[in-house]
Amino acid sequence: MEEIIFERDEKGDILPTIQNFYKFCGQGRLMAVKCTKCNKLLAPPRMLCPSCYSSDLRWIQLSGRGQLRTYSMINIAPKRFASQVPYTVGIVKLQEGISLPGRIMLDKPGDAQIGMDVIVDFEPAQMDGWPQLPRYFFRSVNKTSG
Amino acid sequence: MTGKPLAAIVSAGLSRFGKLDGLSAREIFQQAGKEAFDRCPNLDPRKDIKALFVGHMMESTEHQGHTGPMVADWLGLNPIPASRTENACASSGVALRCGIQAVASGLADTVIVGGVEKQTHLPTSDTTEYLALSADNFFEQWHGFTFPALFALIARAHMHEYGTREEHLAMIAVKNHSNGSKNPKAHIQKEITVEQAMTSRIVASPLKLFDCSLISDGASCVILTRPELAKKFADNPVYVLGSGQASDTIGLYEREDLTSLKASILASREAYKMAGIEPKDVDVAEVHDCFTIAELVAYEDLGFCAKGDGGRLIESGETKLTGSIPVNTSGGLKSKGHPVGATGVAQAYEVYLQLTGQADHRQVKDPEIGLTHNVGGHGSTSVVHVYKTSK
Numbered sequence: 191m192e193e194i195i196f197e198r199d200e201k202g203d204i205l206p207t208i209q210n211f212y213k214f215c216g217q218g219r220l221m222a223v224k225c226t227k228c229n230k231l232l233a234p235p236r237m238l239c240p241s242c243y244s245s246d247l248r249w250i251q252l253s254g255r256g257q258l259r260t261y262s263m264i265n266i267a268p269k270r271f272a273s274q275v276p277y278t279v280g281i282v283k284l285q286e287g288i289s290l291p292g293r294i295m296l297d298k299p300g301d302a303q304i305g306m307d308v309i310v311d312f313e314p315a316q317m318d319g320w321p322q323l324p325r326y327f328f329r330s331v332n333k334t335s336g
Numbered sequence: 337m338t339g340k341p342l343a344a345i346v347s348a349g350l351s352r353f354g355k356l357d358g359l360s361a362r363e364i365f366q367q368a369g370k371e372a373f374d375r376c377p378n379l380d381p382r383k384d385i386k387a388l389f390v391g392h393m394m395e396s397t398e399h400q401g402h403t404g405p406m407v408a409d410w411l412g413l414n415p416i417p418a419s420r421t422e423n424a425c426a427s428s429g430v431a432l433r434c435g436i437q438a439v440a441s442g443l444a445d446t447v448i449v450g451g452v453e454k455q456t457h458l459p460t461s462d463t464t465e466y467l468a469l470s471a472d473n474f475f476e477q478w479h480g481f482t483f484p485a486l487f488a489l490i491a492r493a494h495m496h497e498y499g500t501r502e503e504h505l506a507m508i509a510v511k512n513h514s515n516g517s518k519n520p521k522a523h524i525q526k527e528i529t530v531e532q533a534m535t536s537r538i539v540a541s542p543l544k545l546f547d548c549s550l551i552s553d554g555a556s557c558v559i560l561t562r563p564e565l566a567k568k569f570a571d572n573p574v575y576v577l578g579s580g581q582a583s584d585t586i587g588l589y590e591r592e593d594l595t596s597l598k599a600s601i602l603a604s605r606e607a608y609k610m611a612g613i614e615p616k617d618v619d620v621a622e623v624h625d626c627f628t629i630a631e632l633v634a635y636e637d638l639g640f641c642a643k644g645d646g647g648r649l650i651e652s653g654e655t656k657l658t659g660s661i662p663v664n665t666s667g668g669l670k671s672k673g674h675p676v677g678a679t680g681v682a683q684a685y686e687v688y689l690q691l692t693g694q695a696d697h698r699q700v701k702d703p704e705i706g707l708t709h710n711v712g713g714h715g716s717t718s719v720v721h722v723y724k725t726s727k
Binding site for chain 2: 208212234259261262263265267268271272274277280289290291292325327
């Protein structure tokens with residue numbers, strides 16, 4: 191696999207940018223940043239804390255587990271997604287309390303339910319230029335296999 | 337007791353809405369401008385109009401930006417300052433507010449504000465892609481979210497939380513098509529039935545084709561002046577009593593409550609307070625029904641009913657032409673059409689007609705207070721204005 195190079199600041203820390211968020215996805219990690227001053231957790235990451243304006247934000251890995259807040263099955267999609275219809279999208283509230291939107295992969299199309307447990311997964315890395323970065327998505331948690 | 341007016345509307349113009357083949361944005365804008373000029377013989381456009389604000393969202397459709405000076409030029413208004421506002425589907429609601437600010441500040445006595453969009457010449461998939469630019473590219477568009485899907489997420493959450501049903505959404509489509517059938521400028525002037533709406537094909541569940549507004553070309557404008565100058569231009573001006581605008585997250589997912597648009601709640605409260613009125617005082621309203629669920633949520637956000645009661649309000653019939661609070665008498669975005677940049681000021685045009693008794697077959701009986709509600713994206717922008725007759 192192609193080596194993933196993160197953008198870093200002068201101290202060598204990985205910058206809290208959206209591009210770096212997706213580069214972490216390329217490594218199979220769903221990441222957020224935490225404000226070191228007010229402890230606010232942010233995903234997507236931001237370079238400036240919207241609560242206290244601190245720019246000292248540190249990366250932390252998220253559990254990737256959460257529950258579906260709402261969903262929709264899309265039948266009419268823009269050209270670049272047209273071959274994939276029907277597909278389901280939703281908003282997931284993660285265990286850490288923040289929400290992320292994403293594709294919801296289901297065993298059967300149409301069997302999404304509000305409140306269902308989901309877990310993050312990742313597309314194979316396809317690093318062919320910004321913003322064509324690897325995506326995260328969510329899949330339903332199979333109750334029997336836990 | 338209502339507040340002191342911020343500005344007065346002394347004229348208004350609207351192009352036909354629909355698929356306007358062969359006409360470019362600037363030519364469509366000329367149609368709206370001409371109607372406004374013709375309607376106001378006491379106005380000398382070149383002498384009296386001191387600034388122009390125009391809402392326009394998608395310059396890519398014609399490869400033509402710099403919309404302000406372009407439409408000023410085509411209306412023969414050079415060299416007045418001419419500026420464009422872009423707030424997605426709220427572009428011209430924001431232009432209206434900029435015009436009000438210019439007049440209220442004393443920077444310009446009389447201004448023209450409007451909006452325009454040209455989009456029907458492109459394949460729907462291209463337009464869909466351009467319209468999606470108002471959502472969060474990196475987290476919504478990039479994962480395949482469409483605009484109907486984003487409002488579908490709101491609809492699903494509302495149904496789950498409050499028991500709202502797909503029939504309620506269909507009733508909104510039926511009402512707005514019924515109103516639009518009485519509007520000679522509407523894109524689709526045809527009544528529909530609940531059954532037609534319910535059996536139309538699914539776009540993004542639970543939203544169907546008849547839950548979606550139309551992709552239209554069109555332009556709109558109004559002429560604003562200082563309240564004390566209004567009678568010089570018009571016998572029955574309409575006064576703007578309140579103006580509110582608010583912003584919210586660019587991503588829907590960051591919101592605590594997915595069943596309301598917080599920006600609409602905040603913008604309407606600001607406008608009501610400024611106008612010195614309450615929601616129950618509104619006699620006629622044009623609200624942003626880009627999708628049927630958006631109108632249902634607007635009932636609640638604007639205070640026309642309690643939170644969660646939107647379904648019951650449409651069911652009651654009170655938002656029909658003959659009800660206590662007629663909503664989208666023009667047909668709304670659903671039937672009149674949604675040339676995105678033109679929509680906010682097109683709402684003001686309808687309220688102007690209603691408050692001056694010029695709405696013909698869709699005229700509401702003696703309205704005194706009107707309201708417009710224009711939303712950008714999935715509520716990242718909301719603009720609300722309150723109007724009053726000269727009575």
